[in-house]
Amino acid sequence: GAVVSQHPSRVICKSGTSVKIECRSLDFQATTMFWYRQFPKKSLMLMATSNEGSKATYEQGVEKDKFLINHASLTLSTLTVTSAHPEDSSFYICSARDSSGDYNEQFFGPGTRLTVL
């Protein structure tokens, strides 16, 4: 099946710093990638939809200036958490849609656990 990588898998940073998370589709081209956030024992919460070559579409309540998304190529999207605070600590997961597939399946990266001290 299609593989999506995410880097880093874990990051610990100080409050006020910025953190960049990369999401790559390794063996397929993804015109659309999704960024999710998941709190413990909760379901996935869609933060934004990232389209290659255009601006990301953010969900209601998600600050686009705080969570910067760049989808510069068909295989790479990045999420930058700017001026991180402890409340930004969470599990961030990206997924990529294989538009050539039969049913628009989303393939998930392994996730990034962010801890802001």
Added chain:
Amino acid sequence: GQNIDQPTEMTATEGAIVQINCTYQTSGFNGLFWYQQHAGEAPTFLSYNVLDGLEEKGRFSSFLSRSKGYSYLLLKELQMKDSASYLCAVLDSNYQLIWGAGTKLIIKP
């Protein structure tokens, strides 16, 4: 609004069968997915239904009734490694995935 309902938690015995139900109300329907998620890991794809009926894949089967807005995931011959959360998600008219909160399945020996 859009809504996906599934039980919060279920318990079953190793070797037994368990059925996890999911009901949905969404703006449009382009298919229903089941994902498995172990603690601390990303979801992995289990099944996809877009037509009514039962899809069988090894020990796992998934059923869909579009008229009832209902699906279930059936797990047979349960193994301890099946202990995980099972997420139901519907692809709406905008091809956006709407997620249920997940069902935590606990398998006991």
